[in-house]
Amino acid sequence: MRDEEPPDDDGWTEDADPESVARKILLDQLSIKARSRRELEDRLARRRVPPEVAARLLDRFEEVGLVDDEAFARAWVEGRQRSRGLARTALAVELRRKGVADETAKAVLAEVDPGEEEAAARGLVRKKLRSMRGLDEQVAARRLVGMLARKGYSPGLAYAVVRSELGAEAQCTMGE
Incomplete structure (x- = not known):
């Protein structure tokens, strides 16, 4: 079973109270992992919970801090x-x-510290460099910058980190 989906027993029966069913769905979803309000709204809509019931319960869950x-x-x-x-x-x-x-x-x-972001980029580049030992420096640089771009790093930061790490790598190999 995927961690995203609780069991299909959502509590709907002929005489089920929509609010009780919606509460069960919300608690099941939140017991798996934290979710945004919209994710929970979408889940309730897919389970055919009336929108006014969903809104009322989600507001209450926000009031008590279960949805934040x-x-x-x-x-x-x-x-x-x-x-x-x-x-x-x-x-x-x-x-x-x-x-x-x-x-x-x-x-x-x-709140994200730019220094931590740069350190994370450096860590990613260093890790990837280990598998790129025999590659031409330009090919390695292009692949590394592409990897950082896919992870959302700005071109300026990506190029600076890659140049720096490739330079450090070259210094290490010349010292061997």
Whole structure:
């Protein structure tokens, strides 16, 4: 079973109370992992929960802190930076897809330390360089910059980090 999908038993029966069913769906979803309000709205809509019931329950879940887009965005950014090495640009796109408001995403992404972002880029380049030992320097540079671009790093930062790391790599191989 995928971690995204709870069991299909969503509680709908002929005489089921839509609010009880919606509450069960929300709690099931939130027990799997944190989700944005829009993700939960979409899930409830797919399960045929009336929109007014969904809105009322989601508002209540926000009041008690079970649904918090800012906390969700912070956790998402931290996790994706750690696991995938993504830069702010890529993270902004992912947060938008998750339904996080642009203002919330901007506020959370403003907390990302540029120094940490550069360090993450360097780590990605160093890791990838280990598998590129025999390649021409221009080919390696092009591939490394492309990798960083796909992860959302700006061209300026990508080129600077790659040039620096390729220079350090050249110094290491000349010293051997």
